[in-house]
Amino acid sequence: MRTRSLRSFISNWVVHIILSILAVIWVIPIAFVILTSLRAEGGSYKSYIFPRGYTLDNYKNLFLSTGSLDFPRWFVNTLIVSICTCVLSAFFVLCVSYVMSRLKFKARKKLMSVSLVLGMFPGFMSMIAVYYILKGFGLLDTGALKLLALIMVYSGGAGLGFYIAKGFFDTIPKSIDEAAYIDGATKWDVFWRITIPLSKSIIVYTLLTSFMGPWVDYIFARVILGADKVYYTVGIGLWSMLEKEFIEYYYTQFFAGCVVISIPIVILFLRTQKYYVEGVSGAVKG
Numbered sequence: 001m002r003t004r005s006l007r008s009f010i011s012n013w014v015v016h017i018i019l020s021i022l023a024v025i026w027v028i029p030i031a032f033v034i035l036t037s038l039r040a041e042g043g044s045y046k047s048y049i050f051p052r053g054y055t056l057d058n059y060k061n062l063f064l065s066t067g068s069l070d071f072p073r074w075f076v077n078t079l080i081v082s083i084c085t086c087v088l089s090a091f092f093v094l095c096v097s098y099v100m101s102r103l104k105f106k107a108r109k110k111l112m113s114v115s116l117v118l119g120m121f122p123g124f125m126s127m128i129a130v131y132y133i134l135k136g137f138g139l140l141d142t143g144a145l146k147l148l149a150l151i152m153v154y155s156g157g158a159g160l161g162f163y164i165a166k167g168f169f170d171t172i173p174k175s176i177d178e179a180a181y182i183d184g185a186t187k188w189d190v191f192w193r194i195t196i197p198l199s200k201s202i203i204v205y206t207l208l209t210s211f212m213g214p215w216v217d218y219i220f221a222r223v224i225l226g227a228d229k230v231y232y233t234v235g236i237g238l239w240s241m242l243e244k245e246f247i248e249y250y251y252t253q254f255f256a257g258c259v260v261i262s263i264p265i266v267i268l269f270l271r272t273q274k275y276y277v278e279g280v281s282g283a284v285k286g
Contacts, residue, residue, distance in 0.1 A: 031049075032049060033255050033258050033259060034255075034259060035049060035050060035051060036051070036251075036252060036255040037058055037059070037252060037255035037256040037258070037259050038051060038054045038055065038056070038058070039051035039053070039054070039055075039058070039252050039255075040052070040053030040054055040055040040057075041053060042248070042249070042251075042252065043248055043251065044247050044248055044251040045251070058252045058253050058255070058256040059256045059259075059260070061253055062253045062256050062257055062260065065253075068229055069229070069237065069240060069241060069246065069250060070229070070230070070237075071234070071237060071253075071257055073230060073232075074232045074233060074234045074236075074237035074238075075234055075260070075261070077147060077231055077232065077233055077234075078214070078215060078233040078234045078235075078261075080147065081147055081150050081151055081154070081214050081233060082211050082214040082215045083211070084151045084155075085151050085154040085155045085158075085210060085211070085213070085214045086207055086210040086211040086214075088151070088155035088158070089154065089155045089158035089206070089210035089213075090158075090203065090206045090207050090210050092155060092158045092159040093158050093159060093161060093162055093165055093206050093210070094165060094196070094199075094202075094203065094206060095159070095191075096159040096162040097162040097163075097165035097166040097168075097169055098169055098191050098195060100112060100162055100166045101166045101169035101170050102169065102174070102177065102187075103187075115160045115162070115163075116163070118160055119160055119161065119163075123157070123220070124219050124220070127219065127220065127223055128223075130153055130220075131223055131224065134149045134152075134153075134224065139152075140224065140226075143225075143228045143230055143231035144231070146224055146225050146226070146228065146231055147225075147231055149224055150214070150220070150221060150224050150225070150233075151214075153220055153224065154213060154214045154217075154220070155210075158210065164202070164205070165202050165205075165206055168199060168201070168202040169195065169199070169202075172195060172198055172199070176194060176198075177190050177194070177195075180194055201274075204272045208268055208269065208272055211268065212265060214233070215234075215261070215264070215265065216235060216261075216265075217233070217235055218235040218236060218239065221233045221235055221236055222235075222236050234257065234261050237257075238254055238257045238258065238261075241253060241254040241257070242254060
């Protein structure tokens with residue numbers, strides 16, 4: 001018994017040590033970003049991690065600068081695109097998930113298989129095709145239309161990611177739907193008035209994941225928005241700060257921008273963590 005307890009004690013310590021090392025490795029890049037954003041010394045990369053002086057001027061200059069690199073404008077552009085995409089994507093995902101979970105039709109299994117296969121391919125494979133389709137429709141003529149095109153691209157294929165929400169809907173007893181049908185409810189009434197109120201956790205999960213995609217994307221936004229800096233999103237805008245002609249002046253502001261754009265995601269996740277976990281666990285059980 002003593003030998004077994006000693007082995008268990010040692011194994012627990014080994015596990016804790018490994019997890020502690022991994023936690024430190026995970027925290028180091030975050031600490032580097034925060035420290036660099038507070039660095040008082042200008043210029044680009046330094047050989048030391050801890051700044052010689054600390055200041056909040058990097059954050060101040062980030063929002064007061066309205067030249068060719070206009071971070072406040074980029075932030076607003078990204079916020080508009082993310083919110084619109086979030087609402088549209090969540091609506092598409094929830095509708096498709098409900099249909100696949102509750103309605104039975106001939107092509108149902110084939111459509112699910114096709115969507116599963118398509119989901120295995122990275123989205124940027126269709127990037128050039130999407131670009132020329134949007135160009136053919138004239139959606140790349142002005143900056144405002146480019147933002148609309150970006151919203152369409154992000155939300156257009158959102159319905160293919162219905163599997164997690166479908167798994168959650170599968171956990172809701174179908175007897176509730178049948179009782180509502182007996183009382184004269186339509187399929188839309190059951191979806192909107194019964195299923196949606198019972199699905200707060202998966203709705204929050206869907207909204208959060210739909211918001212995060214456009215907020216941190218770079219590839220699609222870069223292709224669609226081109227060189228029109230006024231309509232950049234924060235992903236492209238921050239990267240442009242590291243270009244050769246800007247890096248010496250904007251390097252510390254770049255890291256300040258990285259901290260700023262992470263704040264909305266952190267707040268959203270902390271406020272919705274409970275529902276996020278419930279949504280994922282419910283989908284797994286389904």
